[in-house]
Amino acid sequence: MSIQYIKGVGPKRAARLKKLNIHTVEDLLYFAPREYDDRTKFKYLSQCIKGEKVSLRVQVSGYPSKLRSRKNLSILKIPVEDQTGNATLVWFNQNYIAQKLSIGDKIAINGKVDYFGNEIQITNPVFEKGNEKKIGKIIPIYPLTDKLTNNEMIKIMENAIKYHVDDIPERLSTSLREELQLMPVKEAIINIHFPKDRAHYIQARRRLVFEELLTLQLGLFLIKSRTKELNKGIQYPHTKDIYDFINNLPFNLTNAQKRVFKEIEADMEKDEQMNRLVQGDVGSGKTIVGILAMFKAWKSGYQSVMMAPTEILATQHYESISNFLSNYNIRCELLVGSLSNKKKEEILDELKRGDIDILVGTHAVIQDKVEFNRLGLAITDEQHRFGVKQRAILSQKGKNPDILVMTATPIPRTLALILYGDLDISIIDELPPGRKEIETYAVGSNMIDRINNFVRKQILEGRQAYIVCPLIEESDTLDVKSAEELYMSLKDETFKEFKVGLLHGRMKSNEKDSIMQKFVDKELDILISTTVIEVGVNVPNVNIMVIYNAERFGLAQLHQLRGRVGRGEYQSYCILINGSNSKISRQRMRILQKSSDGFYISEKDLELRGPGEFFGTRQHGLPELKVANLFSDMNLLKLTQKKAKDILKEDALLLDEKYSLLRQNIISLFKDRINDLILN
Numbered sequence: 270m271s272i273q274y275i276k277g278v279g280p281k282r283a284a285r286l287k288k289l290n291i292h293t294v295e296d297l298l299y300f301a302p303r304e305y306d307d308r309t310k311f312k313y314l315s316q317c318i319k320g321e322k323v324s325l326r327v328q329v330s331g332y333p334s335k336l337r338s339r340k341n342l343s344i345l346k347i348p349v350e351d352q353t354g355n356a357t358l359v360w361f362n363q364n365y366i367a368q369k370l371s372i373g374d375k376i377a378i379n380g381k382v383d384y385f386g387n388e389i390q391i392t393n394p395v396f397e398k399g400n401e402k403k404i405g406k407i408i409p410i411y412p413l414t415d416k417l418t419n420n421e422m423i424k425i426m427e428n429a430i431k432y433h434v435d436d437i438p439e440r441l442s443t444s445l446r447e448e449l450q451l452m453p454v455k456e457a458i459i460n461i462h463f464p465k466d467r468a469h470y471i472q473a474r475r476r477l478v479f480e481e482l483l484t485l486q487l488g489l490f491l492i493k494s495r496t497k498e499l500n501k502g503i504q505y506p507h508t509k510d511i512y513d514f515i516n517n518l519p520f521n522l523t524n525a526q527k528r529v530f531k532e533i534e535a536d537m538e539k540d541e542q543m544n545r546l547v548q549g550d551v552g553s554g555k556t557i558v559g560i561l562a563m564f565k566a567w568k569s570g571y572q573s574v575m576m577a578p579t580e581i582l583a584t585q586h587y588e589s590i591s592n593f594l595s596n597y598n599i600r601c602e603l604l605v606g607s608l609s610n611k612k613k614e615e616i617l618d619e620l621k622r623g624d625i626d627i628l629v630g631t632h633a634v635i636q637d638k639v640e641f642n643r644l645g646l647a648i649t650d651e652q653h654r655f656g657v658k659q660r661a662i663l664s665q666k667g668k669n670p671d672i673l674v675m676t677a678t679p680i681p682r683t684l685a686l687i688l689y690g691d692l693d694i695s696i697i698d699e700l701p702p703g704r705k706e707i708e709t710y711a712v713g714s715n716m717i718d719r720i721n722n723f724v725r726k727q728i729l730e731g732r733q734a735y736i737v738c739p740l741i742e743e744s745d746t747l748d749v750k751s752a753e754e755l756y757m758s759l760k761d762e763t764f765k766e767f768k769v770g771l772l773h774g775r776m777k778s779n780e781k782d783s784i785m786q787k788f789v790d791k792e793l794d795i796l797i798s799t800t801v802i803e804v805g806v807n808v809p810n811v812n813i814m815v816i817y818n819a820e821r822f823g824l825a826q827l828h829q830l831r832g833r834v835g836r837g838e839y840q841s842y843c844i845l846i847n848g849s850n851s852k853i854s855r856q857r858m859r860i861l862q863k864s865s866d867g868f869y870i871s872e873k874d875l876e877l878r879g880p881g882e883f884f885g886t887r888q889h890g891l892p893e894l895k896v897a898n899l900f901s902d903m904n905l906l907k908l909t910q911k912k913a914k915d916i917l918k919e920d921a922l923l924l925d926e927k928y929s930l931l932r933q934n935i936i937s938l939f940k941d942r943i944n945d946l947i948l949n
Contacts, residue, residue, distance in 0.1 A: 502542030549697030551832025571645025809837030
């Protein structure tokens with residue numbers, strides 16, 4: 270039922286609620302408050318502490334006084350008392366309140382305590398005479414949009430619950446609820462909005478989070494089953510030649526790389542389509558694992574494709590792959606937007622004929638014109654830069670080719686199971702030996718002169734430097750250096766004896782590539798950049814990374830940026846200039862100074878920042894979560910993963926009557942991916 274028909278809504282409010290993604294009555298009932306104002310604990314005036322919010326029962330003890338301190342500001346003061354002392358209630362620009370209160374009136378109030386000398390003042394309190402509706406209760410505070418107040422939202426929610434809570438279906442079976450001691454859904458909906466007390470709120474939230482995560486997890490497991498069942502993949506033969514190739518590499522694989530390649534090899538030799546995610550920290554050696562898979566595909570007569578998010582990265586992968594495979598009769602080509610039309614046409618013709626064995630490129634490789642002769646393996650690098658749809662288009666370029674997804678953004682395993690629920694997961698959790706630890710320092714902006722001298726010293730010794738800042742142009746609202754402004758001052762003043770370049774996301778691809786190439790070729794000493802360098806180009810001669818306004822980046826992003834140095838034989842340094850004095854900001858910088866473990870850093874990042882856009886979940890094609898928080902609800906997430914497996918073991922298609930409503934909910938939640946579900 271449309272939200273418009275709830276008492277107190279109508280077309281105008283319905284349009285405002287739609288901005289909050291509330292379209293139906295059910296959307297509204299599951300729209301959880303962002304926080305609560307607990308007005309249940311009453312105190313006496315003698316117990317008041319400055320700065321805290323309190324509920325009090327007091328009596329009006331004197332006449333109101335009105336002051337006009339300046340043109341647009343009037344102050345109303347009303348004296349009150351209880352059996353332990355006196356106070357003054359203060360309102361700004363609300364003189365009408367004087368008409369509502371008389372000496373002797375007994376009122377309940379809730380507001381913030383302040384002291385002026387020895388006098389207690391309660392500023393802009395909420396008050397009620399007689400029947401307490403707002404005070405003595407826990408008041409929900411909702412995310413809002415323009416022209417919609419919290420009081421209006423509460424009224425709408427009260428009406429929705431009064432008239433419609435009985436229509437909410439109970440999707441969890443009685444046996445499951447009893448086993449896990451979960452509240453019935455109607456009770457949970459009432460108590461998530463208007464909890465009787467903290468204990469009821471905790472139980473209500475636990476129930477709703479469990480149902481939400483269970484539905485999500487079941488849907489993802491069912492997609493995975495569907496993929497495995499329908500997509501009979503290519504069954505590659507086992508080949509010993511791959512081990513000769515490994516033995517001829519100029520370095521030894523780490524144990525983690527060997528383990529992950531074994532998992533990939535086993536997948537490729539099954540008759541099911543491989544769908545595997547390889548997670549590995551910056552510099553852990555994911556690319557060589559991908560090359561081994563490509564070599565195996567080539568040995569079996571199949572083509573491979575690798576898609577990277579930027580031309581620079583695609584070019585680097587192309588050079589790296591060509592280099593490793595140069596002793597074999599393997600034809601590699603690079604397909605990127607900046608190629609001439611003639612060259613593109615040549616590549617497309619040869620690809621279709623089967624003359625090209627490995628194609629590397631940007632999203633240019635998923636355009637309609639691109640046709641393979643016999644595609645057997647599709648690899649996407651830096652998966653978080655591509656959506657599910659792009660991954661799907663790539664896999665449709667062949668008949669169920671094996672899919673390998675790589676990311677250097679470490680995500681805790683339990684969360685990866687949700688984010689990449691349709692993929693098997695491999696983790697390269699070991700760095701190649703001999704890599705020097707990058708020395709990381711967090712400093713205030715008062716150290717900039719010392720930092721510049723340090724950068725100068727390194728360049729004079731023959732090294733190069735990255736200097737990163739968060740914005741392209743100067744901002745009036747934020748006190749942060751822009752890349753353009755910084756570039757001008759460093760190029761013309763601080764480092765005028767050196768060659769300084771500028772790189773940012775608004776440049777055209779060919780401009781970016783040209784600047785980056787100059788840096789790689791040592792024609793530039795310093796590169797000023799935005800985070801466009803986060804996804805990685807390998808420049809072994811760069812040993813220093815300076816990041817301005819480091820507090821404005823996520824920890825995982827800072828860790829990625831830091832991974833751009835330390836690629837060569839020289840001791841490398843990362844200097845974080847922290848422009849904030851906040852405790853949390855200092856805490857975050859300490860984490861980076863202390864650890865170079867991407868998985869630990871990403872967990873801490875989640876803990877401090879919350880999931881928010883940490884994952885860019887929309888990129889992953891995941892349904893949005895209404896109540897659950899993927900990080901703080903980790904224990905419930907683990908429980909739902911276990912329960913989902915138990916349920917599917919018992920009833921693989923959820924055909925039993927007791928799962929019918931859960932089944933319907935999965936279909937509704939995954940409507941965008943309905944063809945991927947094994948249910949239909």
